[in-house]
Amino acid sequence: MKLLRVRVVVPVLISVSLLTFACASPPEAEKKAADKYAPSEVSAMTAAVKKAESEMSSKAYKEAKASYAAVKDLAEKAATAAAAGKAAAKAESEKQIADLEGRWKELQAKAVAAGKKLKADQKAAWDTDAKSVAEALEAAKAAAAADAATVKAKLASISAVLDKREADLAALAAPAKAGKKPAAAK
16 A cells, blocks of 8 residues: 555656646756856766666665655755855955956056056057956956856956056066166265
């Protein structure tokens, strides 16, 4: 009698679950976040699902029930880990953006101070980079809100431009320092 109940109840529960999930929209964003931020938890959950399905196929219903309970726990852990990973990535990207913005403001101040020393082609390159850095910082901010993991590539390109501009400004400052003559001794 008990085995008959299990044979009837488990398929009914699975059918109801599938029907419920079929009516809802697919959680694509959640799946991508879990795959990206909690891959080990997703792998463990996938393995547990396969084990539970295998137990169902071999009619080991008691074991299958325990395995499905483990799947539920693993799914909750994966969701928690994904949320934590996503939050950490967002915080890190926001810090990197803030650091680059500060660095950019310092460079702009140095460029204004060195403005008379800039040649026309250097000024044009600076203006082009200034526009692209401002746009890239805004794009990185928008991306950080949606998907912090993709921000790293955007920030790397900004950092490369800032490195180049720092080197250019250092090169402008170097000849001025080297060109100064020491004060004559009296």
